[in-house]
Amino acid sequence: MPLLQPLLLSSALFGIGVYGVLSRRNAVLALMGVELMLNAVMLNLVAFDVWLRDSLLTGQVFTLFVIALAAAEIGLGLAIVLRLFRAYGTVDVDALADDRRADPVHVT
Amino acid sequence: MTPELVVFWLLSVLTVASAVMVVSTPHVVHAALWLVVTLGAVAGCFLVLTAEFVAWVQVLIYVGAVVVLLLFALMLTRSPASTTGATSRNRPVAAFAGFSTFGVLAVVLTSGFRGIVLDLDSQPDQLGGAAPPERIGDTRSVGEAIFTHWVLAFEVLSVILLAALIGAIVVSGRVRDRDRQEAAAGGGS
Structure with a gap:
């Protein structure tokens, strides 16, 4: 299998993730774009690990670390999104950027 | 093929x-x-x-x-106030950014790694002197790599996960009464 094939797949996945992060209004859906980008990076790491055949399996171990960090990131990110929703009543990032001070804060 | x-x-x-x-x-x-x-x-x-x-x-x-x-x-x-349209108004800019990212990555990776063929049956090299794993990438070899050479990074990662856990609880937790009174006073003034 040519090395280029997983690399091109991962670059396509990364581009789609960039589009998702920038185009989504819902903050949770923007986080899904971040997940797509992380998956692209993981695919790259595994492909290079298979190419280099490191005896310490550096690429695969680092992929596992990226998966754990992605789990931490998504947990913290969703906590922040929930806090935003309770403070402002919306998770629309455009609305949050436009009139951040318009609504009174009604924290529960 | x-x-x-x-x-x-x-x-x-x-x-x-x-x-x-x-x-x-x-x-x-x-x-x-x-x-x-x-x-x-x-x-x-x-x-x-x-x-x-x-x-x-x-x-x-x-x-x-x-x-x-x-x-x-x-x-x-x-919430009932949340919009149903999930896509932002800057969609053309986002599409341009996504396509240009894909283009740059594809051109760079193609010019750098064209013609390299992956050998999916080969064994890892023995320069490290480690015992040869029977199969590459299976649970045993990955576990041996993590718990011998990468064990420090593994422990640091567990501390990071603990910090993220505590942070998520603190951020999403119930707001204390003092903060709520301050927020009410700030909104009323």
Whole structure:
């Protein structure tokens, strides 16, 4: 299998993730774009690990670390999104950027 | 064309198509379900690339935990005031940014790594002097690598996970009474 094939797949996945992060209004859906980008990076790491055949399996171990960090990131990110929703009543990032001070804060 | 190349092509098409659905479907729950397809297809790519353990960890953590967490967040943040249109008004700019990112990455990777063929049957080199793993990428060899050479990074990662856990609890926890009174005073003044 040519090395280029997983690399091109991962670059396509990364581009789609960039589009998702920038185009989504819902903050949770923007986080899904971040997940797509992380998956692209993981695919790259595994492909290079298979190419280099490191005896310490550096690429695969680092992929596992990226998966754990992605789990931490998504947990913290969703906590922040929930806090935003309770403070402002919306998770629309455009609305949050436009009139951040318009609504009174009604924290529960 | 070898069989693994055919399987990888099919998985690539499935991955890209479902990823496009993730970023373009107007229903938020459908986006999460398409994300399951994308992550499962990427796990299949890991399997084809002989990264067996990484593939199963991907299925467990991503498909099992992360998507469930995303679905929880989607249900908890659903309000009658939230807009149904999920796509922002800067969609052309976002499309341009995504395409240019893909273009730059594809050109750089193609010029750098063209013509290299992956050998999916080979064994790792023995320069490190470690005992040869029977199969590359299976649970035993990955576990030996993590718990011998990468054990310090593994422990640091567990501390990071603990910090993220505490941070998530603090951020999403109930606001204390003093903060609420301050917020009410600030909103009233």
